[in-house]
Amino acid sequence: MKPVEIKREILRYGDGHAERVEDSIVTEYTVTVKVNGQEFVTMVCTPDYIEDMVIGYLASEGIITKFSDIQSIWIQEKEGFVHVKTSRENPYYKNLQGKRYLTSCCGGSRSGFVFAADALTAKKLDNINTAIEIEDCFRLMEEMQDSAKLFKNTGGVHNAALCSLFGPVVSRLDIGRHNALDKIYGYCLKNDISIRDKVIVFKQ
Structure with missing residues (x-):
């Protein structure tokens, strides 16, 4: 499979002037x-x-x-x-x-x-009882972002993670936000991972 990121020369503008630099971009x-x-x-x-x-x-x-x-x-x-x-x-x-x-x-x-x-x-949510504290929301978001190397390098992907209260179970990044979620869902189905007691953490 082709690499998820490559180096390209770009024109970067800042402080009133432009310069040519090499930067990482995400591939499609x-x-x-x-x-x-x-x-x-x-x-x-x-x-x-x-x-x-x-x-x-x-x-x-x-x-x-x-x-x-x-x-x-x-x-x-x-x-x-x-x-x-x-x-x-x-x-x-x-x-x-x-x-x-x-x-x-x-x-x-x-x-x-x-x-x-x-x-x-569509499925009914009547029996879904997963609860999460506000502090855990911020903690899980930080843990997901800490592992998002491709986002840090390129800034060109959406980041998503399936999390338990103890931390991310699986995280994926993609140029399409729906793709990132599908990658998580497919991984869970393939590996028989229950999603009933977990939450999705997502960053655009």
């Missing part, structure tokens, strides 16, 4: 996801944890409900394809959508079918 990677041989979505992302991102995205969109729904997943890194074979395909999507293209910026919505997807995948 375009990947098209095929589900059961059919192109489903093209995504622009930071080139790491691609498999986790695809798993999380498909679960978020209601295509799968658990990792075992995926029979196989294969990444064509050079060509920019991820091939997913699943025995469970949400029948509503056959009527609701064609292929979609998601840029790194969310824009007005995650997808053109956001309301349909929300209706199909």
